[in-house]
Amino acid sequence: MSEISETLHERGRYATRTRERIAAVLRDERRYLTPHAVHELLLSRGASISLSTVYRTLELLVGLGIAAARSDEHGQNAYVFCTVQHHHHAVCRSCGRVEEVRCGPLERFARDLRNDQGFEMEDHAIELYGRCADCTQR
Numbered sequence: 001m002s003e004i005s006e007t008l009h010e011r012g013r014y015a016t017r018t019r020e021r022i023a024a025v026l027r028d029e030r031r032y033l034t035p036h037a038v039h040e041l042l043l044s045r046g047a048s049i050s051l052s053t054v055y056r057t058l059e060l061l062v063g064l065g066i067a068a069a070r071s072d073e074h075g076q077n078a079y080v081f082c083t084v085q086h087h088h089h090a091v092c093r094s095c096g097r098v099e100e101v102r103c104g105p106l107e108r109f110a111r112d113l114r115n116d117q118g119f120e121m122e123d124h125a126i127e128l129y130g131r132c133a134d135c136t137q138r
Protein backbone atom coordinates (compact mmCIF):
# COMPACT_ATOMS: atom_id res chain seq x y z
CA MET A 1 0.00 0.00 0.00
CA SER A 2 2.74 2.48 0.89
CA GLU A 3 4.49 1.82 -2.41
CA ILE A 4 1.33 2.85 -4.26
CA SER A 5 0.85 6.01 -2.23
CA GLU A 6 4.50 6.95 -2.78
CA THR A 7 4.01 6.65 -6.52
CA LEU A 8 0.87 8.76 -6.35
CA HIS A 9 2.79 11.38 -4.37
CA GLU A 10 5.73 11.32 -6.77
CA ARG A 11 3.34 11.96 -9.64
CA GLY A 12 1.86 14.94 -7.85
CA ARG A 13 -1.41 13.30 -6.91
CA TYR A 14 -2.88 13.09 -3.49
CA ALA A 15 -3.06 9.41 -2.55
CA THR A 16 -6.66 9.14 -1.47
CA ARG A 17 -7.85 5.97 0.20
CA THR A 18 -10.04 5.29 -2.84
CA ARG A 19 -7.10 5.49 -5.25
CA GLU A 20 -4.98 3.30 -3.03
CA ARG A 21 -7.69 0.68 -2.69
CA ILE A 22 -8.32 0.50 -6.42
CA ALA A 23 -4.60 0.33 -7.20
CA ALA A 24 -4.20 -2.38 -4.56
CA VAL A 25 -6.89 -4.54 -6.18
CA LEU A 26 -5.06 -4.33 -9.51
CA ARG A 27 -1.71 -5.05 -7.89
CA ASP A 28 -3.04 -8.10 -6.05
CA GLU A 29 -4.87 -9.58 -9.04
CA ARG A 30 -2.14 -9.27 -11.69
CA ARG A 31 -4.51 -9.79 -14.58
CA TYR A 32 -6.60 -7.59 -16.83
CA LEU A 33 -9.78 -6.57 -15.06
CA THR A 34 -12.81 -4.69 -16.32
CA PRO A 35 -14.10 -1.79 -14.20
CA HIS A 36 -17.01 -4.06 -13.23
CA ALA A 37 -14.65 -6.77 -12.02
CA VAL A 38 -12.62 -4.20 -10.03
CA HIS A 39 -15.86 -2.90 -8.55
CA GLU A 40 -16.96 -6.42 -7.52
CA LEU A 41 -13.58 -7.07 -5.86
CA LEU A 42 -13.77 -3.76 -3.99
CA LEU A 43 -17.22 -4.66 -2.68
CA SER A 44 -15.99 -8.09 -1.60
CA ARG A 45 -13.22 -6.30 0.33
CA GLY A 46 -15.81 -4.17 2.05
CA ALA A 47 -15.08 -0.94 0.18
CA SER A 48 -18.13 1.04 -0.89
CA ILE A 49 -16.89 2.87 -3.96
CA SER A 50 -19.24 3.71 -6.81
CA LEU A 51 -18.76 2.20 -10.25
CA SER A 52 -18.35 5.64 -11.79
CA THR A 53 -15.56 6.42 -9.33
CA VAL A 54 -13.92 3.12 -10.31
CA TYR A 55 -14.09 4.11 -14.00
CA ARG A 56 -12.62 7.54 -13.31
CA THR A 57 -9.91 6.31 -10.98
CA LEU A 58 -8.76 3.57 -13.36
CA GLU A 59 -8.26 6.19 -16.09
CA LEU A 60 -6.37 8.37 -13.61
CA LEU A 61 -4.08 5.46 -12.71
CA VAL A 62 -3.38 4.87 -16.41
CA GLY A 63 -2.49 8.55 -16.77
CA LEU A 64 -0.06 8.20 -13.88
CA GLY A 65 1.52 5.05 -15.33
CA ILE A 66 0.36 2.92 -12.41
CA ALA A 67 -1.98 0.91 -14.63
CA ALA A 68 -2.27 0.03 -18.31
CA ALA A 69 -5.46 -0.36 -20.30
CA ARG A 70 -6.41 -2.39 -23.30
CA SER A 71 -9.74 -2.80 -25.02
CA ASP A 72 -11.26 -6.10 -26.03
CA GLU A 73 -13.20 -6.88 -29.21
CA HIS A 74 -16.33 -5.24 -27.74
CA GLY A 75 -14.49 -2.00 -26.99
CA GLN A 76 -14.60 -2.73 -23.27
CA ASN A 77 -11.50 -1.52 -21.45
CA ALA A 78 -9.62 -3.76 -19.04
CA TYR A 79 -6.88 -2.64 -16.67
CA VAL A 80 -3.76 -4.14 -15.17
CA PHE A 81 -1.29 -2.93 -12.53
CA CYS A 82 2.05 -1.56 -13.70
CA THR A 83 5.28 -0.81 -11.90
CA VAL A 84 6.98 2.43 -12.80
CA GLN A 85 9.88 1.07 -14.84
CA HIS A 86 9.54 0.44 -18.55
CA HIS A 87 8.29 -3.09 -19.19
CA HIS A 88 6.01 -5.23 -21.28
CA HIS A 89 3.21 -7.61 -20.41
CA ALA A 90 3.43 -11.35 -20.81
CA VAL A 91 -0.18 -12.55 -20.63
CA CYS A 92 -0.96 -16.17 -19.79
CA ARG A 93 -3.69 -17.42 -22.13
CA SER A 94 -4.58 -20.17 -19.71
CA CYS A 95 -5.06 -18.39 -16.35
CA GLY A 96 -4.89 -14.73 -17.37
CA ARG A 97 -1.94 -13.91 -15.15
CA VAL A 98 0.02 -10.87 -16.34
CA GLU A 99 3.75 -10.76 -15.74
CA GLU A 100 6.03 -7.82 -16.37
CA VAL A 101 9.02 -8.48 -18.59
CA ARG A 102 11.95 -6.22 -19.34
CA CYS A 103 12.81 -5.59 -22.95
CA GLY A 104 16.61 -5.82 -22.97
CA PRO A 105 16.99 -7.60 -26.36
CA LEU A 106 14.86 -4.92 -27.98
CA GLU A 107 17.58 -2.35 -27.45
CA ARG A 108 19.90 -4.51 -29.52
CA PHE A 109 17.18 -4.89 -32.13
CA ALA A 110 16.71 -1.09 -32.27
CA ARG A 111 20.45 -0.64 -32.78
CA ASP A 112 20.47 -3.18 -35.64
CA LEU A 113 17.45 -1.52 -37.19
CA ARG A 114 19.22 1.85 -37.12
CA ASN A 115 22.43 0.41 -38.58
CA ASP A 116 20.82 -1.80 -41.23
CA GLN A 117 17.84 0.23 -42.36
CA GLY A 118 18.46 3.67 -40.90
CA PHE A 119 15.17 3.51 -39.05
CA GLU A 120 15.14 5.39 -35.76
CA MET A 121 12.81 3.63 -33.35
CA GLU A 122 11.29 6.11 -30.91
CA ASP A 123 8.70 4.02 -29.18
CA HIS A 124 7.20 0.55 -29.18
CA ALA A 125 4.26 -1.40 -27.84
CA ILE A 126 4.56 -5.12 -27.36
CA GLU A 127 2.41 -7.63 -25.57
CA LEU A 128 3.40 -11.28 -25.30
CA TYR A 129 0.94 -14.16 -25.13
CA GLY A 130 1.63 -17.66 -23.93
CA ARG A 131 1.49 -19.76 -20.82
CA CYS A 132 2.94 -18.91 -17.42
CA ALA A 133 5.28 -21.23 -15.49
CA ASP A 134 2.41 -22.65 -13.39
CA CYS A 135 0.26 -23.43 -16.42
CA THR A 136 3.15 -24.97 -18.38
CA GLN A 137 3.67 -27.50 -15.59
CA ARG A 138 0.07 -28.69 -15.65
Ligand SMILES: [Zn+2]
Nearest residue numbers: 068081082083
Ligand atom coordinates in the same frame (compact mmCIF):
# COMPACT_ATOMS: atom_id res chain seq x y z
ZN1 LIG B 1 2.54 -2.90 -16.98
Ligand SMILES: [Zn+2]
Nearest residue numbers: 092095132135
Ligand atom coordinates in the same frame (compact mmCIF):
# COMPACT_ATOMS: atom_id res chain seq x y z
ZN1 LIG C 1 -1.07 -19.26 -16.32
Ligand SMILES: [Zn+2]
Nearest residue numbers: 087088103106
Ligand atom coordinates in the same frame (compact mmCIF):
# COMPACT_ATOMS: atom_id res chain seq x y z
ZN1 LIG D 1 10.14 -2.02 -24.17
